[in-house]
Amino acid sequence: MPIKTWELDPNFKNEIMNEAGGERLASCFQCSTCTLGCPITEFVPGYNPRKIIQMSLLGMREEVLSNPDLWVCLICQTCTARCPQDVRIADVLGALRRIAEREEEAGNLKIDSPRPLFDKAFQHQLKKFGRLYDMGLAMEYYPKKEGSFIKGMLAMMKDYKDFGMRMFLKGKMGPLGGGSPVKGMLASKIKQKDVMKKIFEELGEEGKEK
Amino acid sequence: MSVDKLAYYPGCPSEATAIEQHMSTEAVFEKLGVELVEVEDWNCCGAAEVEDPRLVYALNARNLAIAEKDDLDIVTPCSICYYNLERSNKALKADEALRTKLKGIDNSLDYGGKIKTKHVLDVFVNDIGLDEISSKLEKKVNVKVAPYYGCYIGRPPETAFDDPDNPVLMDKLIELIGGEIVPNFNYMKTVCCGGPLMMTRGDIAFDMARKILDVAKNAGADCIALACPLCGMMLDGKQADIEKALDVTIGMPVVYITQLLGLALGIEPNKLGLNKNAVDTKEILGKVV
Numbered sequence: 343m344p345i346k347t348w349e350l351d352p353n354f355k356n357e358i359m360n361e362a363g364g365e366r367l368a369s370c371f372q373c374s375t376c377t378l379g380c381p382i383t384e385f386v387p388g389y390n391p392r393k394i395i396q397m398s399l400l401g402m403r404e405e406v407l408s409n410p411d412l413w414v415c416l417i418c419q420t421c422t423a424r425c426p427q428d429v430r431i432a433d434v435l436g437a438l439r440r441i442a443e444r445e446e447e448a449g450n451l452k453i454d455s456p457r458p459l460f461d462k463a464f465q466h467q468l469k470k471f472g473r474l475y476d477m478g479l480a481m482e483y484y485p486k487k488e489g490s491f492i493k494g495m496l497a498m499m500k501d502y503k504d505f506g507m508r509m510f511l512k513g514k515m516g517p518l519g520g521g522s523p524v525k526g527m528l529a530s531k532i533k534q535k536d537v538m539k540k541i542f543e544e545l546g547e548e549g550k551e552k
Numbered sequence: 553m554s555v556d557k558l559a560y561y562p563g564c565p566s567e568a569t570a571i572e573q574h575m576s577t578e579a580v581f582e583k584l585g586v587e588l589v590e591v592e593d594w595n596c597c598g599a600a601e602v603e604d605p606r607l608v609y610a611l612n613a614r615n616l617a618i619a620e621k622d623d624l625d626i627v628t629p630c631s632i633c634y635y636n637l638e639r640s641n642k643a644l645k646a647d648e649a650l651r652t653k654l655k656g657i658d659n660s661l662d663y664g665g666k667i668k669t670k671h672v673l674d675v676f677v678n679d680i681g682l683d684e685i686s687s688k689l690e691k692k693v694n695v696k697v698a699p700y701y702g703c704y705i706g707r708p709p710e711t712a713f714d715d716p717d718n719p720v721l722m723d724k725l726i727e728l729i730g731g732e733i734v735p736n737f738n739y740m741k742t743v744c745c746g747g748p749l750m751m752t753r754g755d756i757a758f759d760m761a762r763k764i765l766d767v768a769k770n771a772g773a774d775c776i777a778l779a780c781p782l783c784g785m786m787l788d789g790k791q792a793d794i795e796k797a798l799d800v801t802i803g804m805p806v807v808y809i810t811q812l813l814g815l816a817l818g819i820e821p822n823k824l825g826l827n828k829n830a831v832d833t834k835e836i837l838g839k840v841v
Binding site for chain 1: 564565567568569571593594595596598599600601602603604605606607610611614657658660661703704706707708709712716742743744746748749751752753754756759760789790792793796827828829830
């Protein structure tokens with residue numbers, strides 16, 4: 343499909359380069375080393391970080407920010423390590439994900455992936471407890487992903503019933519490992535939780551929504 | 553030996569899913585005569601789910617500041633924690649305005665930029681050294697190993713401490729303790745396990761992890777050795793789920809490098825948490841002589 347030049351946003355590249363991690367975007371000379379080394383290309387047909395970078399440079403803002411491929415990046419850093427131009431592609435994609443999340447919050451975009459919900463649920467655990475609480479994360483993420491509490495719990499059971507039992511039997515969660523009978527089932531909390539709250543309220547996107 | 557005391561950052565999985573990595577790390581350092589002082593009241597590093605670098609720097613500034621008070625360098629067994637600690641350490645050392653800003657948020661984030669952050673593999677091979685470790689070995693771990701490094705040991709360049717495409721630190725330790733590196737696994741050493749997509753695109757994550765397990769199995773490995781709790785969760789914790797979902801039989805034991813090293817140092821298997829790996833490790837124990 344031809345690119346409609348009058349629909350391009352010439353400021354998009356600057357917007358990305360002003361976002362932490364996006365600074366090196368304009369150095370890309372389109373060699374495709376990022377795409378050739380990317381492990382996801384084997385599993386997601388058409389996945390092409392080189393193309394995302396070029397579309398970003400051209401100013402195809404809407405197409406880039408609504409591209410579901412942004413959300414299957416593993417942040418494995420292979421592209422960043424191999425890039426001859428030091429574009430830091432993994433960080434550029436992270437910057438794009440954050441811009442997309444802000445656009446979705448502003449009601450301008452619908453992200454076709456549950457990953458923002460997962461990342462937010464993860465950050466909520468940190469803000470509340472200072473450490474990752476796996477059960478709390480799953481209890482928050484699954485209902486949001488599935489659209490209702492019941493559906494969420496059913497999906498969680500499907501994904502994690504066997505795994506949870508395995509962890510229990512190995513004593514990684516629950517009483518079999520000795521020590522606390524609720525190990526892994528209750529949150530491990532740090533003493534200075536107030537500092538976590540301050541960090542997220544001062545610097546985080548999610549602090550704004552309380 | 554150039555190191556006798558370090559601050560220890562266990563990371564969140566140390567309390568549950570990767571407790572065997574935590575147990576074996578503590579046991580191995582004790583045996584090597586290096587005192588670990590756990591970073592008091594440590595908080596999460598942000599893992600891969602906190603993407604905004606400003607948040608990552610703030611979260612890690614607190615942990616760095618706590619270790620700095622004791623004037624100790626930090627060591628961590630987790631590759632993702634290492635990446636976040638090290639990149640924060642670099643950013644904070646280079647940027648006084650950032651340090652001042654974080655101090656303004658809370659005094660506990662007041663980090664002076666005076667300590668180093670290290671991954672356990674780096675400390676074993678480059679600080680303690682193979683000769684020193686060799687002098688303390690009690691047993692031969694006669695296993696064929698597929699050494700799986702994952703993402704954050706050789707990448708990205710500014711925090712890497714091993715080769716990006718063919719890392720060797722784990723290989724050196726395995727050979728030192730009498731193990732054999734299986735041929736034909738090299739090209740999988742640093743291919744991501746899929747872990748970051750486990751909760752949002754489990755289908756892709758399972759395919760990626762299965763490939764690593766398959767290559768290790770076809771290469772004739774007795775076990776996979778690794779150094780990251782997310783890789784551990786994917787390849788070991790979820791292995792039975794992968795077998796069920798993809799209708800395959802794999803049965804590949806997966807252990808942390810600290811567990812293998814601990815066996816060679818003559819430490820009791822249960823003290824290394826070898827009864828806690830999801831895939832049974834008894835066959836490995838039978839090859840410790």
